[in-house]
Amino acid sequence: MKILLYDNSGHPFQVQLSRALAMRGYQVLHIYSAAFQTPKGKLVKTNEDPKTFFIKGLKLSSPFKKYSFLKRWIQENQFGKLVVNEIKNYNPDVLIASNVPLDTLKHVQSYCAKNRIRLVFWVQDFYGIAIKNILKKKLSVLGSLIGNYYIRLEANLLNKSDFIVLITHHFIDVLKQMSVKNKKFTVIPNWAPLDELSVVNKKNDWSISNNLEDKFCFMYTGTLGLKHRPELLLNLAVQFQNYPDVIVVVISEGLGADWLSKKKEEYSLKNLLIMNFQPYELLSSIMGSADVLISILEKDA
Template identity: 45%
Template sequence: MTSRSAGRFAWGSCFAASGMPGRVRWQRGVPGNHAKPCACAVMLAAHCTAESGMHVLVHDYGGHAFIAQLARSLARRGHRVTLLYNASNPTTPKGGLARRGDDPDELLIEGIALPRPVDKRAFVRRWRLERLYGRLLARRIVALKPDVVMCANAPLDAVRALDAACHAQGIPWVFWLQDLVAEATDRVLRKRLPVLGALVGAHYKRVEAGLLARSAAVVGITEDFRAPVLAAGVAAARYTTIPNWAPLDEVRPRAKDNLWAQAAGLERKLVFLYSGTLGFKHNPDLLLALAKAFADDHDVEVVVNSQGAPADWLRAQAAAAGLRNLRVNPFQPYEAMSDVLASADVLVSILEPDAGVYSVPSKVLSYHCAGRAMLLAVPADNLAARIVRDQGTGLVAEPRDAAAFIAAARTLRTDHAARQAMAARARAYAERTFDLAAITDRFEAVLSGCVG
């Protein structure tokens, strides 16, 4: 028996001893039967996979820093890890994708390039590019022949190509569910194309349900996703909740008076800062209203670091209204993120009411790492709002209540002691919660359970 097969035998034996299904076999066209492991199984998985190693292909369409951190952590445990991402998606901030001097040899990070950048608002062109991207992704899967694939943040047409390639090659794949993409698609298209949009939305709901059912396992970022995933026909034993996190060692609290703040002339200003994507699920009017509310307060600046059509609109509106206290910058280098966030006194996040059902703004997790007070216009039952409210790390308003949002901003503007207390609680929460070793244990258990 090879060390690889011995590890898998031990993993299956531990499941059997705990009264759960033993070795999990994933066959072409048949979703795997993923069981939730006991504590013994998690420890044994970490031991046996470290000896035998898996080839794990992690696909993250967005190229997010925390997913790159997980890829590195898995590689340091002796797994061969390939991280693929979309290199032609300019409206999503990326991080941690450059090769580092201490990266293990087992780690490969590779961008998939398209003939032109993806424009989210050009629906037909976007659809064609996403289908092309799926074909390019499928080719890499076939060429690399990993033991298991885990996919996050990808358009459903690209996931269909991934699913087809994995089934054709007999490779199990894990659906890492960051958003309920079909729900988002349905809601956006119904607003813009009332009749056709409903038909397209219904189509993608069927597609997403089928992909969830065909995956070997589903990892959701919130328990809120459990009910819709099970409604799609996924067995409860195949669903695991692993909340998102942010890299503690990469986003750190820094002094407000730092090099980035000095270069921007912000070191002596009270700064409300928004950093991240602005898309269909965000209302930039709230950021414009925030700047207008403090237009006569010359000590206050509103800074937005983002790219794409909403950021361009915001820049144009600020110019038209003569708002000198609103700056719209492009995405900043990930390596400067600690200084960028530290330049803020209050970090801002927004999310449309409908989007609260299908999305969790992960920027709020990076904000906690940075150790700053937060101002959110996010639905009250959204996970991000619950974290901020429960941990006392900021103030939350409903996204349709602009008056409450501005009132909360004014409270944070004037209450320095409250901001300091919120900032301290934010970093403390991140340090308690974002335990990379424990997070890697959980993903390793899911991935190992899918490999037959």
């Protein structure tokens, strides 16, 4: 059996699943968006990987415009056609879709339906609801109308899927609210690829190279949009700015990190270190360098 797992984000545990399926004898192609700005997993084939495992990053010729609604809509439709070309070339029996924008997924679903490729919709979030919540704040009635369109599109894609994987039982109620009739679903919570991580000392090559080995380190690493309230990290740095042995480390990219960089200059915060996403193979050393790991939990994030 040939399986194509398309995780647009390129996150760690999805590619771990692809590797596990390949180790069980399936031929697996794992594809992802190389241009999407988010933490990535182990997306390079190694000598230890089975011969039936393949991986490929896709990107458009122009940079991805995440924060421009019109340009993003155009690019996500273009990317859908790019993914369909990969599906045509690989010709899988089953396609698993995770973290895929709806305008991209509609092209994927249409091709799979026409060519008898089984589609598994692995639901990490409900994009239609998120789009409506964002756009109605910016565009009022028009934003709500656009959001309702995407909710209907997502419900249609869910109904046409051959199987649905939800990450929490709470999503079952959302399916009902969206009037999704498809009953072919199961719940599998997300997991962390713990076998790819190890416990390391705070004093390691990464912490030494960044002068963190002797600091008390608060650390946030991951996606950081404005909706994640980066001002919380700013406030933390401000509170400890007169403590020379305390530092706040933020590893991220995009609007939230850019906003923090400007505020760092504005407040002259020497104890706020902002870094780009780091290579996945350094994750154990990065987490080992932290004294406190920060998670920001917001209802809309």
